[in-house]
Amino acid sequence: MEPLAGAGLEPVQESFGQKTTDCSDTAQDTHWRKLxxxxxxxxxxxxTELSELLxxxxxxxxxxxxxxxxTAYQHCPEALRxxxxxxxxxxxxxxxxxxxxQVFQEFKAANEEGYGDRYLQAVALQYPTPTxxxxxxxxxxxxxxxxxxxxxxxxxxxxxxxxxxxESLRQSEVVAFDDPLAIAAQFLQTADxxxxxxxxxxxxxxxxxxxxQQAKAAIAEKATEFKLEARLYxxxxxxxxxxxxxxxxxxxxxxxxLQTLGKPPADA
Numbered sequence: 129m130e131p132l133a134g135a136g137l138e139p140v141q142e143s144f145g146q147k148t149t150d151c152s153d154t155a156q157d158t159h160w161r162k163l164x165x166x167x168x169x170x171x172x173x174x175x176t177e178l179s180e181l182l183x184x185x186x187x188x189x190x191x192x193x194x195x196x197x198x199t200a201y202q203h204c205p206e207a208l209r210x211x212x213x214x215x216x217x218x219x220x221x222x223x224x225x226x227x228x229x230q231v232f233q234e235f236k237a238a239n240e241e242g243y244g245d246r247y248l249q250a251v252a253l254q255y256p257t258p259t260x261x262x263x264x265x266x267x268x269x270x271x272x273x274x275x276x277x278x279x280x281x282x283x284x285x286x287x288x289x290x291x292x293x294x295e296s297l298r299q300s301e302v303v304a305f306d307d308p309l310a311i312a313a314q315f316l317q318t319a320d321x322x323x324x325x326x327x328x329x330x331x332x333x334x335x336x337x338x339x340x341q342q343a344k345a346a347i348a349e350k351a352t353e354f355k356l357e358a359r360l361y362x363x364x365x366x367x368x369x370x371x372x373x374x375x376x377x378x379x380x381x382x383x384x385x386l387q388t389l390g391k392p393p394a395d396a
Contacts, residue, residue, distance in 0.1 A: 172223035181229070182236055189232070192279055197231060200251040203258060249346050259335065315395070 168396045179186035184193075201208055208228035224232070238247035305311055 171226060172210065173225075173229055174223055178224060178229065178232055182232060184236065189396070193232065193235060196248055197235060200248045201231065201255060203255040204251075248347065248348060249342060253339070253342055253346070256339070257330075257335070 173181070175186050175189055178184075178189055182189070197208065207225060208226050208231055209222045209224050212223045213221045215221060235244065235247060238244045
C-alpha cells in the first residue's frame with residue numbers, strides 16, 4: 129500500500145510552482161514599468177557627452193561655442209539647457225536638451241561650411257530682444273463725496289445789518305490763478321507723459337538702428353560673396369562659350385570635308 133503522504137505532495141508542489149511563477153511575473157512587470165518610466169524622462173547631455181557626439185574638443189564647446197550660442201539664443205522660447213539636479217551644497221547642475229544638441233550640430237555644420245558668424249546673426253534676427261510693453265496711463269482718481277449728515281442743531285440765522293469788506297484796507301491789486309496747485313499738477317503729469325514718450329521713441333529708434341545694422345552686416349557679407357560668384361560665373365561662361373564655339377567650328381569643318389566628298393544628285 130502506498131503511503132498517504134504521497135497523495136498530498138502533488139497539490140503542495142503545484143501551489144509552490146504557481147507562487148514562483150506569480151513572483152516572476154510580478155518582478156518582470158515591475159522591471160518593465162521602471163523602463164517605461166525611464167523612457168518618459170527627456171534625454172539630456174553634458175559637455176563631455178556633447179564633445180563625444182560632435183567630435184569636438186570639450187574646451188572649445190565650453191569657452192567658445194557655448195558663449196556665442198547662449199547669447200544668440202537668449203530670447204528663444206525653447207531652452208537649450210535645463211537644470212537636472214542640485215549638488216549637496218545646493219548649486220544647480222545643468223545639462224543640454226535634445227534641442228540644445230541640435231543647435232550645436234547646426235553650428236558645427238555652419239562652421240565647417242564657413243558661415244558660422246552668419247548663422248549667429250540669423251539666429252539673433254530670428255529671436256530679437258523683446259520690446260517692453262507700453263505702460264497704460266494711470267486712471268484718474270475717483271471722486272468721493274462725503275456727506276456730513278444732519279445730526280446738527282440748526283440755529284436761526286441772525287440778521288447782519290452791516291456789510292464788512294477788507295478792500296478798503298488793501299492798497300494794490302493781485303494777479304493770481306484760482307487754483308495754482310491744479311495747474312502745477314497738470315503740468316507735471318503732462319511733462320511726465322512727454323518724457324516717457326520721448327524715452328519710448330528713443331528705444332524704438334535704437335532697436336530699429338540695431339536691426340538695420342544687423343541687416344546691413346548680413347547683406348554686406350552676402351553681397352561680397354555674390355560679387356565673387358558673379359565674377360566666377362562670367363569667367364566660366366566665357367570659357368564655356370569659347371570652347372563651344374571652337375568645337376562647333378571643328379564640327380562644321382568635318383561636315384564640310386564630308387560634303388565635298390559626296391556626289392551631286394543625278395539630273396532626272
